[in-house]
Amino acid sequence: xxxxxxxIVELKRQSRLLYCSTAAVNLLLFFISQVASPPFHAQVxxxxxxxxxxxxxxxxxxxxxxxxxxxxxxxxxxSLLQPGNDSSAHSIIILLPDNQRVxxxxxxxxxxxxxxRVPLLYRTPDPFAAEMVARVQAVLAxxxxxxxxVSKTERDNRLPQDEVATVLGPANQIQIGxxxxxxxxxxxxxxxLPLDETRPPQLRLPVEKKDGAITITLSSxxxxxxxxxxxxxxxxxxxxxxxxxxxxxxxxxxxxxxASALITDWNEDSAGWPTHAFRRA
Numbered sequence: 001x002x003x004x005x006x007x008i009v010e011l012k013r014q015s016r017l018l019y020c021s022t023a024a025v026n027l028l029l030f031f032i033s034q035v036a037s038p039p040f041h042a043q044v045x046x047x048x049x050x051x052x053x054x055x056x057x058x059x060x061x062x063x064x065x066x067x068x069x070x071x072x073x074x075x076x077x078x079s080l081l082q083p084g085n086d087s088s089a090h091s092i093i094i095l096l097p098d099n100q101r102v103x104x105x106x107x108x109x110x111x112x113x114x115x116x117r118v119p120l121l122y123r124t125p126d127p128f129a130a131e132m133v134a135r136v137q138a139v140l141a142x143x144x145x146x147x148x149x150v151s152k153t154e155r156d157n158r159l160p161q162d163e164v165a166t167v168l169g170p171a172n173q174i175q176i177g178x179x180x181x182x183x184x185x186x187x188x189x190x191x192x193l194p195l196d197e198t199r200p201p202q203l204r205l206p207v208e209k210k211d212g213a214i215t216i217t218l219s220s221x222x223x224x225x226x227x228x229x230x231x232x233x234x235x236x237x238x239x240x241x242x243x244x245x246x247x248x249x250x251x252x253x254x255x256x257x258x259a260s261a262l263i264t265d266w267n268e269d270s271a272g273w274p275t276h277a278f279r280r281a
Contacts, residue, residue, distance in 0.1 A: 049125055050074045051096040051118065052137045054274065059084030060092050064115070072140030077120045083112035094118055097125035097133040099266040101273060132259055136281040159227070159238040163279040165256045166241065167249045172218050174243050180228070181212040183236060188228050192216070195223040221245050240280045 053073040060069045064082035069075070075094060083090040083106055090112055091105040098121045106112040125133075162179035169175070188209060192202040199219065207214045207228070218224070226239040244252055260279060267273045 049097055049121055049130060050076055050134070050137075051094050051100075052133055052140075054093040054095050056092050058088050058090030059086070060090065072137060074134075074137050075118060077118055079118045081116045081118060083116075085109055085112065092116075093272075095133065095273070096121060097130045098123050099129070099270055099273075101266075101270040103272075126262075128258060129262060132262065132278070136278055139281040159235055161238050161240070161276045163240045163256075163276065164242070165244060165253050167244050167246055168218065168221055172220065173215055174218060174241070175213045175215050176226070176239065176241065177213040179237055179239070180209060180214055183209050183228070183230075185210050186231070188214070188230055188236070190214075190216070190229065191225075191227045192218075193225040193227075195225070218243050221248075240276075 051074070053069050053071055053075050056069055056071050061067070061082050061084075062069070062075075063080050068084075069081075069092070077096060081092060081104065087109060089105070089107050091103065094100075094102040094104075096102070096119070100119060100122070102119060104116040106114075160179060164176050164178055166174045166176060186209060188207050189204045190207050192205055194201065199222075205216070207216060214228075216226070221243045224241040224243065226241050228236050228239070230236050242252065242256070256279070260275075263273050263275050263278050267275065
């Protein structure tokens with residue numbers, strides 16, 4: 001590279017003999033510098049930096065080939081997305097581990113005829129962020145074909161939501177605060193749905209809300225969906241509960257808080273990150 005530049009500089013000095021204009025040489029120098037520079041994606045794309053297909057409407061394929069993309073698929077930054085050529089509306093949301101949230105949409109066949117490029121990462125993702133996105137992708141890939149009552153409750157519920165990581169106390173009791181503290185004190189019922197389908201759900205359990213929390217007795221540690229209903233039989237909120245053994249508490253609660261803080265921070269820069277879904281995954 002240095003020898004080429006030196007040679008061109010010498011050409012500039014002898015321009016009267018070679019009939020080479022200064023403008024042409026400068027243009028050639030610029031061209032060589034652009035060709036010789038490493039591509040941008042080589043600086044930021046790293047192994048383990050895949051993104052996540054979050055929501056898909058219509059048919060989308062990578063480079064117009066292969067199987068149609070589904071929510072929960074992994075996707076590499078820089079990939080080319082081709083919408084289907086039918087008349088339906090097409091949209092897709094891509095989440096990247098450097099906190100980019102990308103939304104593409106087209107309606108008419110002429111609009112959908114063009115392809116859409118997933119952006120490259122603009123920075124190397126924090127290892128925790130990359131791992132979090134990869135874990136969410138893995139969970140969604142497993143749950144995709146699942147039509148169990150628990151998954152349906154989780155997906156379709158439009159109630160206020162919250163996620164709680166709490167430690168089992170004596171007699172397998174847990175205390176749940178957080179969003180629950182917003183409920184008036186009094187008697188409620190709850191449906192307790194274990195994510196482990198080998199354990200039966202418990203429906204219409206009586207619970208009392210007082211002192212900013214409710215207390216529930218569980219059969220064992222694990223993950224649960226908890227739906228709270230008031231005395232008028234009106235559902236009030238949907239909770240995702242991680243009931244932890246004491247020896248699990250330190251590591252899991254620290255990771256849970258870090259993930260929650262990271263998603264909150266990302267929403268400051270790129271609104272629309274699915275806070276509750278990510279925390280649950």
